[in-house]
Amino acid sequence: MENMFINDCLVINPTVPDKVIWKLQKNGVFTVNSAWKEMNSNQDRVSWHSIVWFPGQIPRHSFVTWLALLGRLNTKDKLIKWGVINSNVCSLCNQEAEDIEHLFFDCCFSAHIWGKVLRCNDEARQKFCWRREVSYFCRRYKGKSVKAKLRKLWFNATVYHIWGARNNVIFNQGGIDADMIFSKIEFDVKNRAS
Numbered sequence: 001m002e003n004m005f006i007n008d009c010l011v012i013n014p015t016v017p018d019k020v021i022w023k024l025q026k027n028g029v030f031t032v033n034s035a036w037k038e039m040n041s042n043q044d045r046v047s048w049h050s051i052v053w054f055p056g057q058i059p060r061h062s063f064v065t066w067l068a069l070l071g072r073l074n075t076k077d078k079l080i081k082w083g084v085i086n087s088n089v090c091s092l093c094n095q096e097a098e099d100i101e102h103l104f105f106d107c108c109f110s111a112h113i114w115g116k117v118l119r120c121n122d123e124a125r126q127k128f129c130w131r132r133e134v135s136y137f138c139r140r141y142k143g144k145s146v147k148a149k150l151r152k153l154w155f156n157a158t159v160y161h162i163w164g165a166r167n168n169v170i171f172n173q174g175g176i177d178a179d180m181i182f183s184k185i186e187f188d189v190k191n192r193a194s
């Protein structure tokens with residue numbers, strides 16, 4: 001995505017002073033709105049597209065889920081490879097190594113939240129692994145029904161708030177309370193659905 005924007009949106013002419021032109025707008029000026037539309041229109045039609053981008057989405061939730069599904073969130077497994085940090089221990093459980101799979105599903109903290117989310121959605125089952133859970137949501141909730149929209153809101157809100165809880169621990173030395181995080185998820189979903 002970054003490369004696409006760089007290649008498509010920067011025009012450099014050595015005979016004139018450098019100037020950035022945003023090609024998605026006729027006047028060459030960047031706007032968040034044009035970037036947002038481009039991001040949505042240029043999605044590869046990956047299987048999970050419809051559970052992230054849908055009418056009534058909560059943009060900040062969908063954005064984080066989108067990054068997670070693209071593998072673009074800077075989880076500790078990446079940061080330690082880049083030499084940015086010295087420890088890759090999960091900030092939520094302080095037990096295992098943090099990667100996408102662990103952080104969002106395997107971690108006992110996240111598992112507790114998903115358990116409550118699934119019960120709220122009449123899903124009488126254990127959570128799956130990350131990829132299988134995504135695949136399940138794609139198959140079951142790809143339509144435009146009220147139920148499908150609600151399930152997608154729950155899914156995106158859960159990913160968003162787990163990521164937020166992790167960042168809060170790392171950057172603010174905040175405490176973690178899975179039930180409180182679940183309450184935030186529930187509040188956002190019900191607020192948007194009402």
Ligand SMILES: [Zn+2]
Binds near residue numbers: 090092095106109
């Ligand atoms: Zn953990």
